[in-house]
Amino acid sequence: MDCNCVSDLLLPPVPALWTPGFAFPDWAYKPESSPGSRQIQLWHFILELLQKEEYQGVIAWQGDYGEFVIKDPDEVARLWGIRKCKPHMNYDKLSRALRYYYNKRILHKTKGKRFTYKFNFSKVVLVNYPILDMANSPFFLAQNHFNGGSATPDCSPEAIQSLFPRLPETGRGTSLFDRSSAAPGPEGDKLRLDTFPFLSSGAPCYTKPPSLLGPYPRNPPFDYPWGFNPYLPGAFSLNNCPKLPPGSLYPSQFYPNPLQSSLSQLPHPFSSLLPPGDAGAGERGQTGGTNGTAGGQPARLCLPPYPGGLMMGRTDLGNGATLGERERVEANPPSSGLSLGLGAVSLGAGTGAGQQSPSERRGGVKQDPESDSDLEITDLSDCSSDNENEHDFGIAKESGLVGRPQLVLDGKKGSLLPPISSLPPPVSPHPLKSLMPITPPPPSLPPSLSPSMALHDRHREAETLKMIHS
DNA sequence: AGCGGAAACC
DNA sequence: GGTTTCCGCT
Numbered sequence: 001m002d003c004n005c006v007s008d009l010l011l012p013p014v015p016a017l018w019t020p021g022f023a024f025p026d027w028a029y030k031p032e033s034s035p036g037s038r039q040i041q042l043w044h045f046i047l048e049l050l051q052k053e054e055y056q057g058v059i060a061w062q063g064d065y066g067e068f069v070i071k072d073p074d075e076v077a078r079l080w081g082i083r084k085c086k087p088h089m090n091y092d093k094l095s096r097a098l099r100y101y102y103n104k105r106i107l108h109k110t111k112g113k114r115f116t117y118k119f120n121f122s123k124v125v126l127v128n129y130p131i132l133d134m135a136n137s138p139f140f141l142a143q144n145h146f147n148g149g150s151a152t153p154d155c156s157p158e159a160i161q162s163l164f165p166r167l168p169e170t171g172r173g174t175s176l177f178d179r180s181s182a183a184p185g186p187e188g189d190k191l192r193l194d195t196f197p198f199l200s201s202g203a204p205c206y207t208k209p210p211s212l213l214g215p216y217p218r219n220p221p222f223d224y225p226w227g228f229n230p231y232l233p234g235a236f237s238l239n240n241c242p243k244l245p246p247g248s249l250y251p252s253q254f255y256p257n258p259l260q261s262s263l264s265q266l267p268h269p270f271s272s273l274l275p276p277g278d279a280g281a282g283e284r285g286q287t288g289g290t291n292g293t294a295g296g297q298p299a300r301l302c303l304p305p306y307p308g309g310l311m312m313g314r315t316d317l318g319n320g321a322t323l324g325e326r327e328r329v330e331a332n333p334p335s336s337g338l339s340l341g342l343g344a345v346s347l348g349a350g351t352g353a354g355q356q357s358p359s360e361r362r363g364g365v366k367q368d369p370e371s372d373s374d375l376e377i378t379d380l381s382d383c384s385s386d387n388e389n390e391h392d393f394g395i396a397k398e399s400g401l402v403g404r405p406q407l408v409l410d411g412k413k414g415s416l417l418p419p420i421s422s423l424p425p426p427v428s429p430h431p432l433k434s435l436m437p438i439t440p441p442p443p444s445l446p447p448s449l450s451p452s453m454a455l456h457d458r459h460r461e462a463e464t465l466k467m468i469h470s
Numbered sequence: 471a472g473c474g475g476a477a478a479c480c
Numbered sequence: 481g482g483t484t485t486c487c488g489c490t
Contacts, residue, residue, distance in 0.1 A: 039480095041482070086484070092472095097483055099473065114471065 042097050043106050043119070045083055049076065063110065066119035073115055 040048075049055045050068055059076055062069040070076050073091035081089025098117060101107035110116040 039482085084483085089484080093484060093486090095472075096474085096485080100483070102474095109472075111472095 040083060042080065042094070043101060045080060046076075046098075047119070049079065055079075063113070063116065064118060066121050067110055068117060068119070069113070070115040070117070 046059065046068070049059045050061055058072045058079070059068060059070050061067065070091075073094075077089050077091040077094040080094050081087055086093075098107055099109075102109070105120050107117050107119055110118050
């Protein structure tokens with residue numbers, strides 16, 4: 001075949017934005033010391049294809065967040081074969097490789113949809129932000145079931161966005177790997193952050209209406225100066241992802257970025273991730289070229305649709321919902337589980353992560369050979385707690401969970417609860433708290449209050465009103 | 471179409 | 481370890 005082993009399709013992975021401080025789990029990144037590690041992994045390849053405009057007809061984001069459809073399996077296989085110098089590659093083999101990811105929870109199959117798979121971005125995101133004390137981030141606290149149930153989990157894009165920095169202008173195209181940096185460093189291949197659209201400032205394809213996005217009502221509605229409202233029906237229909245102007249979806253003054261704070265306080269490698277002058281007030285939206293994609297070839301802003309957020313606590317979807325419906329509610333918000341896993345433990349596959357192989361579901365206790373035990377951060381999956389696997393979020397399943405003091409499973413479906421002792425105080429002094437109100441809190445609430453605190457105060461207000469009325 | 475086991479390959 | 485290849489099964 002025409003395998004010259006030098007695909008112009010995908011650039012060889014070369015370190016870029018990366019600093020030693022950022023670490024991907026093994027499945028995301030193999031150090032140079034590992035033989036063959038220089039070879040692109042299939043999921044990297046898939047992501048790259050997804051990111052490239054020219055392959056929209058071959059593979060494209062579609063449906064739920066992180067979900068993509070291989071429109072031309074043979075072509076994808078062919079491209080993969082070229083990339084890997086496997087002229088006999090075909091979709092059958094490629095799909096086998098994709099299935100290999102199921103256990104690793106990098107991917108899972110969207111059942112009922114042909115050639116449709118779904119990324120579990122959460123892990124990727126999680127491991128990219130180890131420097132964030134997300135465990136104490138209200139956002140991530142809200143992602144979990146142990147938030148006292150008082151605050152609506154904020155899985156809003158704003159909340160997510162607020163946790164991630166915008167990337168400095170790279171202007172080097174959309175390769176998954178940035179090869180333009182100097183010589184390959186010891187860190188080896190590093191995935192570009194802007195591989196994951198929600199990490200950059202490009203407006204993601206949200207699929208959920210604002211009413212589902214956050215604890216606070218949006219009032220008035222946000223204005224989309226570029227004339228596109230991602231919440232409008234059909235806004236992100238198949239292959240219809242609009243090209244959006246660079247810049248954050250929302251004004252930063254509304255969504256102070258805790259990561260910015262974190263990064264700006266760090267020495268160079270991290271602080272450099274922040275675009276200049278982006279420390280505070282909202283300059284976003286019009287500056288252009290700050291989303292890490294402008295300047296080069298047009299980036300595909302057709303991003304994996306935002307999962308929508310408030311699946312958390314959804315425990316009833318397993319019954320009655322059709323398969324398709326269940327798939328639809330499957331989501332792997334990038335946030336998943338951060339609050340529990342970060343820097344503390346491997347949650348072991350984050351069984352809640354969203355996906356399981358059918359055999360796992362059938363067998364119930366299949367031990368994931370790969371597991372995520374090698375991950376430092378695990379996807380507990382989220383606000384959506386996603387998926388069909390909630391019921392499998394059992395203690396027994398992941399033996400690794402047993403005895404881990406950070407986690408307590410209540411033994412019920414989909415509930416993953418930390419021990420009380422691990423819960424933050426009702427009003428956390430954590431600095432991130434002050435950054436979190438996604439929507440400006442009511443005037444009666446000091447902006448420094450965390451959402452949970454705000455709710456607490458609301459409750460007290462209500463109590464007070466009751467007393468007054470009585 | 472999709473799955474996963476098994477073994478081979480690199 | 482991450483596939484690739486093959487295969488039987490659903």
